[in-house]
Amino acid sequence: MIVAQPYIDTVRKVDIDGQHYVETNHELVLTETEIISRDYRFALKNVFDISYRPVREGVGLLYLHTNQGVVPFKLNTPPDEFIAAYKSIR
Numbered sequence: 781m782i783v784a785q786p787y788i789d790t791v792r793k794v795d796i797d798g799q800h801y802v803e804t805n806h807e808l809v810l811t812e813t814e815i816i817s818r819d820y821r822f823a824l825k826n827v828f829d830i831s832y833r834p835v836r837e838g839v840g841l842l843y844l845h846t847n848q849g850v851v852p853f854k855l856n857t858p859p860d861e862f863i864a865a866y867k868s869i870r
Contacts, residue, residue, distance in 0.1 A: 782810045782869070785842070785862040787853040789818065808842070808853055810865055815844065817853065822846050830866050832859050 785808040793800045809816045814823050822844065829845040832855075842853045842862075 782812065783862050783865045784809045785853075785855065785859050786857055787817070787842070787855050790854065808862065810862060810869075812869065815866075820851060822848075822851075824870065827866075827870075830859075830863050832863065 787806055787808050789804050789806055791802050791804070793802055806818045812824075814821060815827060816822075826847040827844055828847070831843045831845070832840055833843070834840040838856055840855050840858070842855050842859050844851045844853070
């Protein structure tokens, strides 16, 4: 593992009391050969670029531009270290 970036996954739950949003914390992990999340595993050769866009105070979206399309990750911490590490090994 070179660096890990925390991200948030939000799931909508509907029950008898109404609609609720449940957030869970996970990590996006960069290794020498791939980027791994809870649901995805991308070889670095299949990741063309990484970009970040702040959405509002303390929340932003990290986009992995891959051969399978653009995959967004919701962040509550800046991904500067993660992006710099990716660019240094690409």
